Amino acid sequence: MYSLLKELFPICRSITGDGVRESLGIIGRRIPLRVTEVPSGTRCFDWTVPDEWNISSASITDSKGRKTVDFADNNLHVVNYSEPFSGTLEREELMPHLHSIPSQPDVIPYVTTYYKRRWGFCLRHKDLLKLKKGKYKVEIKSSLKPGSLTFADAVIPGRTKKEIVISSYLCHPSLANDSISGVVVATHLYKYLKARKDNYYSYRFIFVPETIGAIAYLKMHKEHFLKNVYAGLVLTCLGDSGPFNYKKTRQGDHSLDRICANVLKHSGHPYSLREFWLPGSDERQYSSPGFNIPVGSLMRSVYGEFKEYHTSDDDLNFVKEKHLEETLQMYKSVIDAVESDFHYINLNPFCELHLSKYGLGSNPFKQEDPNRYFRKILTLLNFSDGKHSLCEIADKLDVPVLELAEFAKTLEQKKLMRRS
Numbered sequence: 001m002y003s004l005l006k007e008l009f010p011i012c013r014s015i016t017g018d019g020v021r022e023s024l025g026i027i028g029r030r031i032p033l034r035v036t037e038v039p040s041g042t043r044c045f046d047w048t049v050p051d052e053w054n055i056s057s058a059s060i061t062d063s064k065g066r067k068t069v070d071f072a073d074n075n076l077h078v079v080n081y082s083e084p085f086s087g088t089l090e091r092e093e094l095m096p097h098l099h100s101i102p103s104q105p106d107v108i109p110y111v112t113t114y115y116k117r118r119w120g121f122c123l124r125h126k127d128l129l130k131l132k133k134g135k136y137k138v139e140i141k142s143s144l145k146p147g148s149l150t151f152a153d154a155v156i157p158g159r160t161k162k163e164i165v166i167s168s169y170l171c172h173p174s175l176a177n178d179s180i181s182g183v184v185v186a187t188h189l190y191k192y193l194k195a196r197k198d199n200y201y202s203y204r205f206i207f208v209p210e211t212i213g214a215i216a217y218l219k220m221h222k223e224h225f226l227k228n229v230y231a232g233l234v235l236t237c238l239g240d241s242g243p244f245n246y247k248k249t250r251q252g253d254h255s256l257d258r259i260c261a262n263v264l265k266h267s268g269h270p271y272s273l274r275e276f277w278l279p280g281s282d283e284r285q286y287s288s289p290g291f292n293i294p295v296g297s298l299m300r301s302v303y304g305e306f307k308e309y310h311t312s313d314d315d316l317n318f319v320k321e322k323h324l325e326e327t328l329q330m331y332k333s334v335i336d337a338v339e340s341d342f343h344y345i346n347l348n349p350f351c352e353l354h355l356s357k358y359g360l361g362s363n364p365f366k367q368e369d370p371n372r373y374f375r376k377i378l379t380l381l382n383f384s385d386g387k388h389s390l391c392e393i394a395d396k397l398d399v400p401v402l403e404l405a406e407f408a409k410t411l412e413q414k415k416l417m418r419r420s
């Protein structure tokens with residue numbers, strides 16, 4: 001996974017432009033993507049797709065000809081969506097265009113100006129303090145003109161048309177954990193689901209620029225979403241060493257919330273469950289009241305809460321392969337659990353089954369304390385009345401839903417239970 005992260009990291013992305021296209025090209029070499037261009041000026045609900053932004057270079061040069069700030073060193077140095085500019089300014093005139101974080105003097109902040117025409121630079125506060133009185137030559141070679149917004153998707157059909165959306169966003173420039181880690185895990189999750197046989201749900205993978213991209217996507221697929229999308233997950237901030245955090249859906253008690261809680265509880269990793277809140281990422285759009293789609297977000301450290309967030313310290317050192325791998329495993333478990341969480345019906349509901357008749361007198365999968373085993377199998381059979389989901393029964397037993405899924409599958413194969 002780290003190789004994809006490394007390939008995507010240096011590219012200067014934004015909500016529109018060639019950086020997004022190049023990034024989608026890289027992902028598209030790994031999984032099949034359908035790329036869509038939405039022209040500037042397109043109305044999407046209350047929003048309008050802005051002019052397309054591209055940039056080739058930007059720098060500030062002092063009176064001795066030294067480049068004091070150079071976009072070529074780090075693409076965070078330019079305020080994202082800066083309009084083109086060329087001129088010579090006194091330090092005092094330049095200052096209002098400079099952004100730094102005094103409390104974090106060693107990092108470059110990430111600043112954007114998508115919907116307000118202006119220009120600016122971001123730099124380490126310690127470097128800002130070094131700017132002496134005098135003239136500075138400022139050059140920003142960018143373009144802001146009608147073009148398009150680019151997004152991509154990929155669908156894996158399942159046995160039902162009901163879809164689960166896996167959404168990640170691709171608009172941040174060189175930031176590793178926020179944005180790109182989600183894209184990387186989503187790409188690998190696609191491969192997992194593609195190889196996984198007999199998926200019940202269909203899966204829709206969405207790679208969009210955050211906010212405006214999700215809004216444009218929803219505008220284009222409104223009827224489809226209202227009809228077919230069952231639930232979703234937004235993938236971001238997945239590669240740091242922090243504990244897991246699950247942001248619940250707007251509904252708060254959806255089966256996806258129950259499943260994520262069950263998987264996390266039995267994973268052995270530290271974790272927290274959080275109620276849905278605003279703002280956030282693209283769950284804001286999917287869960288807007290008109291769509292009201294249950295979309296959660298399973299993260300590591302939460303955006304806005306780690307000190308590296310939206311700074312140059314959110315880099316390739318901050319994200320580790322080990323953490324990406326752990327997170328991918330967690331998502332695979334969540335998907336496996338979602339794919340197992342049926343409502344079953346016990347086909348012999350009058351009194352208990354004579355378990356030994358069916359080779360179920362002891363745990364068929366592992367050696368286990370008989371009392372513990374009987375509690376599980378009898379509880380599963382008892383509550384398999386079509387009204388309780390497998391995860392609800394697992395929670396009654398305080399066992400992993402995937403553990404109970406093995407029993408359910410066996411009972412189904414022996415024609416003792418069926419899916420309702």
Ligand SMILES: [Zn+2]
Binds near residue numbers: 172178179303310
């Ligand atoms: Zn961000």
